Amino acid sequence: MNASSLLLQTLGASPSGRRRFELLQAIAATGSILQAAKAVGMSYKGAWDAIDALNNGADEALVHRVAGGKRGGGTQLTERGHELLALYEKLRTEQNQLVARIEREHANASRDLPVLGRLTMLSSARNQLAGRVVEIQTGAVNDQISLELSGGGRVIATITRESTKLLQLKRGTPLTALIKAPWIMLAAVTATPLACSAANRLEGVIRRIKRGAVSAEVVLELPGGQTLAAVVTEDSIEALGLRRGQPAIALFNASSVILVRLD
Known part of the structure; x- marks a missing residue:
């Protein structure tokens, strides 16, 4: 799959998918699943469910527990997690610029882009x-x-x-x-x-x-x-x-x- 195909696929990414990556960003910033869940408005259980889904869907684990920390442990991104998060953030930046241009040039873009997502x-x-x-x-x-x-x-x-x-x-x-x-x-x-x-x-x-x-x-x-x-x-x-x-x-x-x- 080339990069342009991958970028077009992200145009159809669901809010739940974006929220999972927001959770990864919060984990990277806080080192705590509890604090990260609060930051993105998820329950503690919902955050772990999202992490399970991310780990299950990736080729390697993206998040893991670590020993130590103020409360005896924490949660961190793996090296693979950091790699995919960095790529996601770059794609989101490029996507936002592309969507802004399309919306300027295509009058019904906000209506038609979700339809394209369903069709593909x-x-x-x-x-x-x-x-x-x-x-x-x-x-x-x-x-x-x-x-x-x-x-x-x-x-x-x-x-x-x-x-x-x-x-x-x-x-x-x-x-x-x-x-x-x-x-x-x-x-x-x-x-x-x-x-x-x-x-x-x-x-x-x-x-x-x-x-x-x-x-x-x-x-x-x-x-x-x-x-x-x-x-x-x-x-x-x-x-x-x-x-x-x-x-x-x-x-x-x-x-x-x-x-x-x-x-």
Whole structure:
């Protein structure tokens, strides 16, 4: 990957990603995970969760505990951590200059750059639906996030309270919902209302069915043009009488939705 490609990828970096690097900066400055967490507005647990994610995603550990210090120990960046932080800071400087120039030359840059980020995002999840937060119901451990899709439908996701804070979610925040195709169940549209515990029910029209020896991929077109793919057994296709052009209902749990913020 060349440097220009890497710079363009950082344009789609999420607020949570930037916040993790802000945490690294604070650790480098304070040598304390507790003080660094306070400096960036994270909880102590949230800071360690972020460090775990950074260490797991890097080719080498970026942060480690050290013995000694005023309170018997501390937290420091590794040599690799300092290297990547320095590169990140340089890229951010270059990025800010580039974005400022683009915004001067492109009238809709603030709207279009997040869209480019979504279009270039690679994920193993078959379904990637863009929307905006319309409601947040908070709980002691988990929050319920309601996302309005472009066609007017809604997707409900259950995420941890810590994730809500990390993503800095509020009403109007643009998000992408990721749902793996095998996590989606299909039901035929009938005159009798469907009784089901799944929090998400999206009705659409079957546009494609790709059949296999055991399973088939069924693609529904939702209102507004977005599509949703489900993997179901061939027996289910026959039992439900699913055919191209017919309406169907996609069902999936709130816990099956992964939320990604790219702006």
